[in-house]
Amino acid sequence: MDEILRLTFLYDFYGELLTEKQKLVFEMHYQNDLSLSEIGEELSISRQAVRDQLKRTEKILIGYEEKLRLVERFQQQQRAVLKMKNILDEIGTGEVSRETTEAIVTMKQIADAILS
Amino acid sequence: MDEILRLTFLYDFYGELLTEKQKLVFEMHYQNDLSLSEIGEELSISRQAVRDQLKRTEKILIGYEEKLRLVERFQQQQRAVLKMKNILDEIGTGEVSRETTEAIVTMKQIADAILS
Secondary structure, X not given: OOHHHHHHHHHHHHHHHOOHHHHHHHHHHHOOOOOHHHHHHHHOOOHHHHHHHHHHHHHHHHHHHHHHXXXXXXXXXXXXXHHHHHHHHHOOXXXXXXXXXXXXXXXXXXHHHHHO | OOHHHHHHHHHHHHHHHOOHHHHHHHHHHHOOOOOHHHHHHHHOOOHHXXXXXXXXXXXXXXXXXXXXXXXXXXXXXXXXXXXHHHHHHHOOOOOOOHHHXXXXXXXXXXXXXXXX
């Protein structure tokens, strides 16, 4: 998985276990797209300090996932629901009754909500 | 939700963030059904110390959920998948084609795997 996307997931799951400072720097870089230099200017610290902070934060988040495996568990569920959705997309044509068609639409909506 | 069931969920999700001692006492009580006195005897500590330990561990686990809300998120998904499964149980009778019936069986299996 794309490294930045992965970090975004880790932050989404475990971010609240970080300090306010760690969260701030992480969000400035990964959500607001500020460069390390720009962050350093904002916070009056060196670019190197920002880099070290971010590296440490990433290590902490990866550490949580290594222990808890909750992102992995969550993504397994997402993949399974996606499989169900793909199956739903394939059926529902031809000789299905109106109730069945409606049931399929409802299930697709539920699946979309889970996958969003 | 039943308090012990809830604690079991919290431990399942966040247990790996506890110390070995905290995990041991928790499991002795909630998984092996040992009384506080029995645990105290095993570990050569007072019944009161065991009780304090467990109370502290529960507070820690609840604290993680308050911050991360991952058990809640997971259970929301489970409820949604259960809804899909209930809908699947209702269709698949009458005039559905053989392919559709097989598709429904497959989706039910996926749902069961998610819910297990």
